[in-house]
Amino acid sequence: MKEQGIVRKIEGELIWISGEQCAGCGHEAHCGSCASDDTDSDSRSGSGHHELTIFGTRRERMFVVRNSQSLILKTGDRVEYFVAPGKAIKAGFLVLIVPIMAFFLFYYLAGVVWSQAGETAKVLAGVGGIALGFAMNFALKNKTREYPEITRVIR
Numbered sequence: 001m002k003e004q005g006i007v008r009k010i011e012g013e014l015i016w017i018s019g020e021q022c023a024g025c026g027h028e029a030h031c032g033s034c035a036s037d038d039t040d041s042d043s044r045s046g047s048g049h050h051e052l053t054i055f056g057t058r059r060e061r062m063f064v065v066r067n068s069q070s071l072i073l074k075t076g077d078r079v080e081y082f083v084a085p086g087k088a089i090k091a092g093f094l095v096l097i098v099p100i101m102a103f104f105l106f107y108y109l110a111g112v113v114w115s116q117a118g119e120t121a122k123v124l125a126g127v128g129g130i131a132l133g134f135a136m137n138f139a140l141k142n143k144t145r146e147y148p149e150i151t152r153v154i155r
Contacts, residue, residue, distance in 0.1 A: 001082070001083050001085060001088070002080055002081070002082050002083075002151065003080070003081055003083065003148075004078060004079065004080050004081075004154065005017035005018055005019055005065075005078070005079060005081065006018055006019075006076065006077070006078055006079075007073050007074065007075055007076060007077045007078075007079060008062055008075065009062075009075065010073060010074075010075065013066055013067050013068065013070075014064050014065075014066060014067070014147070015064065015065050015066070015067050015073060015079075015150060016062050016063070016064055017062065017063065017064075017065055017079065017081070018061060018062045018063075019061060064147055065079075065081045065147055065148045065149065065150050066147040066148070066149050066150065067150045068149055068150075069149075069150065069151075071150060071152070071153055072153075073150075073153065077153055077154075078153070078154040079150050079151075079152070079153055079154060080150070080151050080152050080153075080154055081148045081149060081150045081151060082148060082149050082151050083148045087146055094137050094140065095137055098133045098136070098137065099129075099130045099133030099134055099137075100130075100133075101133070102126075102129035102130055102132055102133035103126040103127070103129045103130045103133075104126065104129075105129055106125045106126045106128055106129030106132075107122045107123065107125060107126035107129070109125070110122045110124075110125035110126070
């Protein structure tokens with residue numbers, strides 16, 4: 001899937017980008033929440049469908065993409081980047097499904113290993129499984145870092 005963003009910081013081949021302002025709601029472009037075209041400028045402004053801090057101010061979400069094509073970029077450039085659908089599905093599976101599966105596995109194993117375990121002990125073992133699943137994701141994320149690729153500069 002192709003998305004757009006604005007270059008905020010350049011560190012060699014790694015580029016920090018953030019979402020562009022959306023004409024439909026005044027927040028990040030292509031936010032998916034407003035699904036409006038450019039003619040509907042303020043119809044959804046303030047609807048609360050974006051990430052807001054406790055004081056009601058919007059936090060800018062920045063993330064890293066790779067400039068493997070060595071495109072000439074400067075801060076403020078609008079770029080298009082590609083996220084492979086398979087990588088997005090894999091990341092979602094690792095972050096959401098693996099910890100839940102670890103909960104059920106540890107819950108079940110607590111009952112098998114310790115036959116007199118009460119419900120509380122099984123649940124605590126399951127929560128430990130969730131923690132282990134998140135720790136595993138954190139460790140794998142730092143070893144197998146895969147970034148989206150910048151495909152072009154939009155002028």
